[in-house]
Amino acid sequence: MIQVLDKSFEVFITKDEIQQEISSLAAKINDDYSDKDLVFLSVLNGAFMFTSDLMKNITLDCEVSFVKMSSYSGVESRGRVDELIGLGDNIAGKDIIIVEDIVDTGITIDKIISLLEPEGAASVKVCTLLYKPDAFKGTKRPDYIGFSIPNAFVVGYGLDYDEKGRNLDTIYQIREQKKQRNSMLNIVLFGPPGAGKGTQSERLIEQYGLIHLSTGDIFRANIKEETELGVLAKTYIDKGQLVPDEVTINMLKAEVAKHESPKGFIFDGFPRTIAQAEALDVFLKSVGTSITSMISLDVSEDELKVRLANRAKTSGRPDDANPDVIQNRIDVYKKETAPVKNYYESQDKWVMINGLGTIDEITTRLFAAVDAL
Ligand code: IMP
Numbered sequence: 343m344i345q346v347l348d349k350s351f352e353v354f355i356t357k358d359e360i361q362q363e364i365s366s367l368a369a370k371i372n373d374d375y376s377d378k379d380l381v382f383l384s385v386l387n388g389a390f391m392f393t394s395d396l397m398k399n400i401t402l403d404c405e406v407s408f409v410k411m412s413s414y415s416g417v418e419s420r421g422r423v424d425e426l427i428g429l430g431d432n433i434a435g436k437d438i439i440i441v442e443d444i445v446d447t448g449i450t451i452d453k454i455i456s457l458l459e460p461e462g463a464a465s466v467k468v469c470t471l472l473y474k475p476d477a478f479k480g481t482k483r484p485d486y487i488g489f490s491i492p493n494a495f496v497v498g499y500g501l502d503y504d505e506k507g508r509n510l511d512t513i514y515q516i517r518e519q520k521k522q523r524n525s526m527l528n529i530v531l532f533g534p535p536g537a538g539k540g541t542q543s544e545r546l547i548e549q550y551g552l553i554h555l556s557t558g559d560i561f562r563a564n565i566k567e568e569t570e571l572g573v574l575a576k577t578y579i580d581k582g583q584l585v586p587d588e589v590t591i592n593m594l595k596a597e598v599a600k601h602e603s604p605k606g607f608i609f610d611g612f613p614r615t616i617a618q619a620e621a622l623d624v625f626l627k628s629v630g631t632s633i634t635s636m637i638s639l640d641v642s643e644d645e646l647k648v649r650l651a652n653r654a655k656t657s658g659r660p661d662d663a664n665p666d667v668i669q670n671r672i673d674v675y676k677k678e679t680a681p682v683k684n685y686y687e688s689q690d691k692w693v694m695i696n697g698l699g700t701i702d703e704i705t706t707r708l709f710a711a712v713d714a715l
Contacts, residue, residue: 344514346497346507350713351514354496355489360471360513361395363488367469368399370486371439378437379464380404385411385454386428387508388443391500392471392488396441405432411450426457433461439486442470443500448480455482472496472513491515517713526631527552527606527712530613530686533639534675535668536649537697538704542639543608545705550712551605557612560593561585571596591621598629606634614678619685635715636686637708638679639697643672 343352382400384393386408397406409428438458445451451468458466469486476493497503498510507514527550533539547554561579564572571593578585590612598607613619626632641649650668686692693715695707 343517344510346503346514349495349503350517351497351503351507352517353512354491354515355499355513357499357511360488360499364392364395364471365399367486367488368396371469372399372401375402375404375437375439378402379435380439381432381436382406382439382441383429383454383458384408384441385443385450388500388502389441389471391508392443393441396469405436407432409454411454424453424457426454429458429461433458433463435462435464438463438466440466440468442468442484444472444474444496445470445480445484446474446477448478448482451482451484452480471499472501526604526634527715528609528626528631528634529606529712530609530633530636530682531639532636532679532683533697534641534646535671536646536653537639537641538701539610539639541701542704542708543610546608546708546712549709552608553601553604553606554610555594555597555607555612556610557590557594558610560597561590564593569596587615587618587621590618591625594622595625609633613682616681616685619682633686633691635691635693635712636683637693637695637711638683639704640694641697645698646672 343350345351380402382393382397382404384390384406387410390408393406393408407428407430409426412425412427440451440454440458442451445468451470455466455468467485468482470484471488473484473487473490474493475490495503495516496513497507497516498513500508501513502508529546529552531539531543531546533542543554546552561572561575565576565579566572571589575585575589575593578589594612598604609622613622623632647665647668651665683692693711695704695711697704
């Protein structure tokens with residue numbers, strides 16, 4: 343995936359595919375024009391790369407010229423006047439192939455053909471690398487077509503997006519607009535101890551501009567600041583009881599209210615039960631949004647144990663070092679998350695990410711999953 347200005351593009355036609363297609367286009371032209379007096383008219387700017395590669399495969403004794411369409415306001419006439427800049431006097435009686443990078447609506451090519459008419463060419467044909475049949479409204483379908491492509495914006499290999507991207511050796515297609523989510527990206531992130539949830543959530547936050555809502559952090563901050571809710575939560579915690587969902591949700595509400603037009607939230611450590619998930623849904627609905635997805639990082643138990651044992655060597659955390667404690671944490675995680683996972687899965691909102699591999703590999707998978715939401 344690449345970024346050109348404000349848009350993301352993905353690989354659409356590789357450089358090998360382009361070169362292969364160009365060599366077969368050239369072979370056809372070599373065949374068709376073996377006994378002709380041929381002039382290639384390459385239309386700038388977009389066709390410069392295609393023309394260059396095409397010419398390397400043309401074995402005919404031919405000429406190559408470059409033209410540019412220009413449209414200006416006439417002094418006397420009303421409306422716009424089109425002009426073909428760079429057209430020499432080498433056209434009359436010759437066979438012309440106009441070389442285009444892309445024929446989209448076909449308007450440009452129709453204009454070029456009409457501007458060539460007075461020049462008295464023996465024949466005029468069109469060779470284009472790309473053709474968008476669904477967008478085409480012109481009168482002359484190109485005679486030589488490299489690729490017929492869907493009606494989606496492409497960039498690279500001479501084609502630009504706002505003058506950028508022409509130098510790319512591959513053709514990229516614009517990424518489909520994401521489904522219109524209710525404008526916010528709200529993720530519930532799950533991962534067993536050792537799955538790398540902390541690192542990955544930091545990356546998600548940075549990439550998507552999200553706000554991290556960890557219920558553990560919120561409790562601690564509220565208790566420290568002795569907010570009304572914090573004082574209330576502490577009464578339960580001090581008695582060794584779970585803080586009631588209502589109190590937790592109210593803390594989350596207060597936290598969410600602190601942010602003006604947020605891009606979205608990552609919920610970390612919450613919800614842990616179906617009741618909490620339902621309460622979260624009700625709350626988010628009341629502020630006009632919803633959970634976009636629950637994402638869980640999937641790592642096998644054996645791998646988790648290896649990772650935690652390794653972490654223990656450097657973290658000094660006693661809970662990482664004891665195999666019984668590790669097993670217990672994994673068991674608690676599985677027991678806790680299973681019902682919540684089922685809750686989101688039944689709403690078609692559960693996404694599992696393979697949590698094996700390097701941190702970067704996992705991030706790539708995670709971003710791809712989020713982009714597809
Ligand atoms: P037309 O619609 O066939 O007249 O094409 C007009 C011009 O629009 C082309 O020569 C390109 O410069 C530009 N164009 C059309 N579609 C694309 C695209 O997908 N990417 C980049 N430029 C495009």
